Amino acid sequence: SPQVVWDTLGNRQFCSYKITTKTQNFCRNEYNITGLCNRSSCPLANSQYATVREEKGRCYLYMKTIERAAFPRRLWERVLLSKNYEKALEEIDENLIYWPRFIRHKCKQRFTKITQYLIRIRKLTLKRQRKIVPLRRKIERREKRREEKALVAAQLDNAIEKELLERLKQHTYGDIYNFPIHAFDKALQQQEAESESESDAEKEEEEEEEDMDQREFVEADDSDLSDFEDMDKLETSSEEEQEEEEEVEKKASHSKSKGKTPLKGPARRKRPYIEIEYEEETEPSTKTKAA
Amino acid sequence: EGRGSGPVGSAVEDGGPPAQERVLFPPTFSVSEIKNKQRRHFMFLRWKQQQRKEKLAAKKKRRKEREALGDKAPPKAIPKTIENQRVYDETTVDPNDEEVAFDEATDEFAPYFNRQTVPKILITTSDRPRGRTVRFCEQLSTVIPNSHVYYRRGLALKRIIPQCIARDFTDLIVINEDRKIPNGLVLSHLPDGPTAHFRMSSVRLRKEIKRKGKEPTEHVPEVILNNFTTRLGHSVGRMFAALFPHDPQFIGRQVATFHNQRDYIFFRFHRYIFKSEKKVGIQELGPRFTLKLRSLQKGTFDSKFGEYEWIHKRREMDTSRRKFHL
Numbered sequence: 001s002p003q004v005v006w007d008t009l010g011n012r013q014f015c016s017y018k019i020t021t022k023t024q025n026f027c028r029n030e031y032n033i034t035g036l037c038n039r040s041s042c043p044l045a046n047s048q049y050a051t052v053r054e055e056k057g058r059c060y061l062y063m064k065t066i067e068r069a070a071f072p073r074r075l076w077e078r079v080l081l082s083k084n085y086e087k088a089l090e091e092i093d094e095n096l097i098y099w100p101r102f103i104r105h106k107c108k109q110r111f112t113k114i115t116q117y118l119i120r121i122r123k124l125t126l127k128r129q130r131k132i133v134p135l136r137r138k139i140e141r142r143e144k145r146r147e148e149k150a151l152v153a154a155q156l157d158n159a160i161e162k163e164l165l166e167r168l169k170q171h172t173y174g175d176i177y178n179f180p181i182h183a184f185d186k187a188l189q190q191q192e193a194e195s196e197s198e199s200d201a202e203k204e205e206e207e208e209e210e211d212m213d214q215r216e217f218v219e220a221d222d223s224d225l226s227d228f229e230d231m232d233k234l235e236t237s238s239e240e241e242q243e244e245e246e247e248v249e250k251k252a253s254h255s256k257s258k259g260k261t262p263l264k265g266p267a268r269r270k271r272p273y274i275e276i277e278y279e280e281e282t283e284p285s286t287k288t289k290a291a
Numbered sequence: 292e293g294r295g296s297g298p299v300g301s302a303v304e305d306g307g308p309p310a311q312e313r314v315l316f317p318p319t320f321s322v323s324e325i326k327n328k329q330r331r332h333f334m335f336l337r338w339k340q341q342q343r344k345e346k347l348a349a350k351k352k353r354r355k356e357r358e359a360l361g362d363k364a365p366p367k368a369i370p371k372t373i374e375n376q377r378v379y380d381e382t383t384v385d386p387n388d389e390e391v392a393f394d395e396a397t398d399e400f401a402p403y404f405n406r407q408t409v410p411k412i413l414i415t416t417s418d419r420p421r422g423r424t425v426r427f428c429e430q431l432s433t434v435i436p437n438s439h440v441y442y443r444r445g446l447a448l449k450r451i452i453p454q455c456i457a458r459d460f461t462d463l464i465v466i467n468e469d470r471k472i473p474n475g476l477v478l479s480h481l482p483d484g485p486t487a488h489f490r491m492s493s494v495r496l497r498k499e500i501k502r503k504g505k506e507p508t509e510h511v512p513e514v515i516l517n518n519f520t521t522r523l524g525h526s527v528g529r530m531f532a533a534l535f536p537h538d539p540q541f542i543g544r545q546v547a548t549f550h551n552q553r554d555y556i557f558f559r560f561h562r563y564i565f566k567s568e569k570k571v572g573i574q575e576l577g578p579r580f581t582l583k584l585r586s587l588q589k590g591t592f593d594s595k596f597g598e599y600e601w602i603h604k605r606r607e608m609d610t611s612r613r614k615f616h617l
Binding site: 127128130139143144146147149150151153154156157159160161163164165167168173174176177 | 372373374418445447492493513515517541542546548550552553554555557559561563565568569571573581583605
């Protein structure tokens with residue numbers, strides 16, 4: 001009898017459908033109507049029982065009565081419910097007339113929930129689904145390794161710098177960057193060859209070049225000491241005068257600049273650049289042309 | 292003198308290694324035939340050392356010969372690199388190729404390269420983007436001028452595209468996200484242009500880049516496209532070029548680089564400064580990421596009915612380590 005069944009399975013002995021958690025007991029039986037393990041919800045411990053289950057989108061009402069308890073194959077009677085929600089509810093009522101209130105109520109609740117989730121499934125399948133693609137570990141690792149090696153082989157910084165210098169050479173930047181150093185080298189060498197004796201010319205050319213390289217440092221030295229206006233005067237005056245002055249002080253400035261450069265390397269680099277820009281301000285026409 | 296019969300020969304010494312004199316293995320002896328692991332390992336190490344010595348000796352000899360010859364020495368051999376050994380791709384573009392030039396004059400990017408259209412970019416993500424992706428989108432929109440970020444809330448791409456075309460967008464970028472990191476990029480040129488789908492990896496946001504400079508300014512950056520050699524590479528390169536307006540503002544001194552190396556496209560954004568005529572300094576701003584082309588489609592984004600110009604088929608294309616497609 002059902003009472004005996006409940007006493008053994010439900011309360012004391014092992015029931016394979018029962019799942020216990022900290023707060024509640026659940027029943028894994030597929031015919032269970034509420035999903036909990038209760039005296040009134042256990043399909044094994046109730047001889048008169050009914051559930052609603054859905055298969056492939058259609059809902060069925062399953063019923064079990066005492067008369068058929070001896071025939072397990074015919075135990076559960078199945079009734080197809082109509083697709084119309086209200087009609088189905090009426091059908092449930094019709095089939096479960098004179099059945100306990102609890103089972104009727106729970107059947108209708110369960111039917112409602114099922115129709116709701118079926119509606120949601122249909123809506124979701126219309127939207128875009130995320131396609132889940134399995135990753136192959138070996139391939140992922142291989143790609144990652146190859147990417148690292150490609151990064152090393154690429155030498156990006158060098159490549160970018162080379163490209164930029166190429167563009168500078170090809171005059172894509174127009175007149176914005178004024179790097180007259182090469183031109184100056186040549187011009188100054190020519191002048192030196194003309195003004196001084198030939199025997200000294202080569203020597204001084206070398207000294208010129210040294211001065212060229214240190215020219216920037218030396219000028220920065222001066223700007224440290226003097227005012228900006230003085231720098232104006234220095235710049236606007238011809239380069240030759242400057243260079244002749246500096247030749248005399250070459251040795252002194254040599255040691256000075258050598259001492260100073262390691263400390264203020266990047267800062268000093270910026271100074272010459274600013275000077276060049278300052279020069280450009282005196283020639284506004286070319287700048288606007290370039291821009 | 293041999294060292295005794297092959298596999299049993301090593302019974303002569305156990306434990307500590309003997310002196311490292313010149314050992315001659317009999318020709319039929321192979322280290323892998325010794326059954327005892329310890330001894331086998333020891334023999335292998337000894338064999339390795341011997342190989343190294345021989346190699347060093349050969350090197351020295353070669354160097355001496357080279358010095359002895361002086362000027363008449365043959366030129367140094369070029370070391371083999373993967374780029375050197377790359378399988379020749381028949382679709383490599385020759386700079387003077389007229390057919391390619393003609394194609395490029397009449398393809399979908401022609402209006403851009405003829406300066407008829409100004410690029411206007413729409414950046415969006417897949418559903419429900421996480422913080423990292425959102426920030427990446429923002430940074431990307433500062434890098435690419437004239438770009439707007441719009442979030443998708445469940446809208447289908449196919450419906451977005453006609454709207455974009457109506458509003459005069461020229462390009463659409465969709466950043467796909469998975470597990471809170473961006474991992475895919477779909478770049479679509481809008482008035483029925485080609486669509487490229489990339490896998491994106493090693494994304495670094497601005498704050499993760501060391502020694503970065505200040506924020507990218509509003510100036511139009513220059514574009515550098517490196518190493519796009521084949522026809523496919525050319526079309527992908529043009530796609531990237533079409534994202535940026537034609538006239539870079541050199542005052543901004545910013546440059547965006549797409550560098551292709553072994554089919555990986557590295558994107559970097561730098562600010563440069565010319566220290567002298569021969570030296571330039573660059574400072575990295577902006578996000579960085581690497582892309583790998585997965586597929587190129589003729590029309591706009593359509594995964595089911597689109598006409599694919601190129602798909603990366605792993606089994607066919609990944610067989611050779613020296614074959615690259617871009």
